[in-house]
Amino acid sequence: MIEFQNVRKVYPNGTVGLDGVNLTIGRGEFVVIVGLSGAGKSTLLRSINRLVDITEGDILIDGRSIVQAGPKELRRMRRDIGMVFQSFNLVRRMSVLRNVLAGRVAYHPAWRSILGLFPEADLRLAFDALRRVGLEDKAFVRADQLSGGQQQRVSIARALAQQPKILLADEPVASLDPVTTDVIMNDLKRINRELGITTVVNLHVVDLARRFADRIIGLKAGRIVFDGPVEAATDDVFAEIYGRELASAGWTPGGGTKAEGTPAADRRPEFGAATEAPAKAVPATDRKPDPGPGPGASAGGRLAAAPPPAPPAPGMSAFRLPDGVPAGDPPVMERSGERSVLP
Ligand SMILES: Nc1ncnc2c1ncn2[C@@H]1O[C@H](COP(=O)(O)OP(=O)(O)OP(=O)(O)O)[C@@H](O)[C@H]1O
Ligand SMILES: [Mg+2]
Numbered sequence: 001m002i003e004f005q006n007v008r009k010v011y012p013n014g015t016v017g018l019d020g021v022n023l024t025i026g027r028g029e030f031v032v033i034v035g036l037s038g039a040g041k042s043t044l045l046r047s048i049n050r051l052v053d054i055t056e057g058d059i060l061i062d063g064r065s066i067v068q069a070g071p072k073e074l075r076r077m078r079r080d081i082g083m084v085f086q087s088f089n090l091v092r093r094m095s096v097l098r099n100v101l102a103g104r105v106a107y108h109p110a111w112r113s114i115l116g117l118f119p120e121a122d123l124r125l126a127f128d129a130l131r132r133v134g135l136e137d138k139a140f141v142r143a144d145q146l147s148g149g150q151q152q153r154v155s156i157a158r159a160l161a162q163q164p165k166i167l168l169a170d171e172p173v174a175s176l177d178p179v180t181t182d183v184i185m186n187d188l189k190r191i192n193r194e195l196g197i198t199t200v201v202n203l204h205v206v207d208l209a210r211r212f213a214d215r216i217i218g219l220k221a222g223r224i225v226f227d228g229p230v231e232a233a234t235d236d237v238f239a240e241i242y243g244r245e246l247a248s249a250g251w252t253p254g255g256g257t258k259a260e261g262t263p264a265a266d267r268r269p270e271f272g273a274a275t276e277a278p279a280k281a282v283p284a285t286d287r288k289p290d291p292g293p294g295p296g297a298s299a300g301g302r303l304a305a306a307p308p309p310a311p312p313a314p315g316m317s318a319f320r321l322p323d324g325v326p327a328g329d330p331p332v333m334e335r336s337g338e339r340s341v342l343p
Contacts, residue, residue: 001027002048002166002198007057009043009222017043018054019222027165028196030189032203032213036242040222041202045168048200049081050074061166079106082159082197084188086171088151092144096135096154099143100126103161122161129160132194133187149180156187160195167191169201173208185212206238 002025009017017040025031033041046052047059050066058067066077082103090099104122112118130136133153138146143154152172159167169188173181189212192199203209209216209230216233218226218241226237 001025001060001062002200003058003060004044004047005058005060007047007059008055009040009047009052010055016222017052018047021057021222021224023217023224023227025198025200027198028192030192030199030201030212030214031217032201032209032215033217033219034203034206034209034238034241035219037204039219041204041219042170043222044219045170045200045202048166048168049078049083051083075106079162080165082162082164082167084152084155084159084167084169084172086174088148088155090143090151090154090158092142094143095140096130096143096146096157097123097126097139099154100129100139100157100161103129103158106162125163126157126161129157130154132160132191133157147180149176149183152176152180152184153187156184156191160191164197166198166200169199171202171204174204181208188212206242209233 002023004021004023007018007021007023011017019040021044033044035041043052047054048061048066050059050069054067058065060066061077061080064073064077066074069077091102098116101118101122104118104125107122108118127136127139130139133156135150135153135157138150138154143151146154156172167188172188173184176184185208188199188201191197201212203212210233213230213233216226216228216230217224218233218237220241220243225241226233228237
């Protein structure tokens with residue numbers, strides 16, 4: 001369970017990212033966060049695993065404050081939280097398998113990961129995760145040889161290899177085509193159902209939110225303006241979240257704009273249907289701060305350092321994958337000093 005208690009985030013430059021957020025997300029839920037660019041979606045998502053430090057309030061994960069957690073506790077808590085980014089964040093020149101195994105590093109001492117030593121159990125987890133996204137046949141392919149959609153599936157597999165209780169996805173399909181978008185969203189939904197992983201996804205396309213969310217949370221100027229089941233998220237609700245002035249200017253909540261003749265470049269990507277061109281390809285971490293949602297935004301109205309390397313522990317069966325495995329090269333298994341090629 002994730003609990004936000006009176007959460008406020010003010011960035012050093014004075015921008016309010018979140019304001020008075022109270023929110024409870026139950027175990028196993030599939031929640032979609034919607035809102036205009038700058039509404040605070042990423043801030044909210046990133047505060048859950050403390051990639052963003054909040055200014056006031058508290059965030060509890062299964063009753064424990066991640067806000068107040070010390071470094072060791074924070075590391076432990078983050079193990080339970082997988083994250084998927086718009087820009088995939090894979091190590092492009094490494095194999096798919098090696099990227100997925102990166103999901104296991106928090107479970108081992110740093111030296112072991114640096115050496116690329118993973119227990120066999122991790123290997124099984126990595127292959128299981130790849131199977132869940134239909135990519136086990138790509139395990140030994142270099143990440144940069146995959147399509148964008150496949151890379152995003154690898155990043156989902158990496159998150160799964162963490163065996164997380166919570167999966168956070170920040171605009172996971174914003175740079176993908178419509179068909180691939182559906183594949184990824186279906187993967188996330190299926191994984192949520194099969195494994196009961198609490199899933200929180202940021203999306204800016206209303207049509208997708210409608211099709212995949214169980215519960216929708218609408219953010220506007222850092223505040224929650226709607227929180228309810230997808231069935232309750234009517235056109236009026238979306239008009240409120242996205243601003244009535246924009247709705248009356250031609251935007252239809254079902255996706256797309258009424259102004260058929262408007263050149264694609266002039267359209268606001270936030271309102272595009274899934275059929276529109278990729279909205280943005282800038283990695284979240286590289287983004288320039290947005291100017292904010294503007295003065296018209298309503299504030300309220302709730303509609304509803306590594307130690308030196310050491311040898312593996314005696315008896316430990318370890319798996320070693322060299323850095324940057326070339327395409328097609330199987331990894332090498334080290335068993336008590338004996339090397340054998342994996343099947
Ligand atoms: N590092 C930062 N420094 C200052 N302001 C920031 C920073 N990150 C975000 N902001 C501001 O906080 C507000 C919320 O930003 P956030 O990135 O959470 O919005 P968002 O809903 O994810 O938008 P988008 O759809 O564009 O990703 C915006 O006004 C933004 O400009
Ligand atoms: Mg964002």
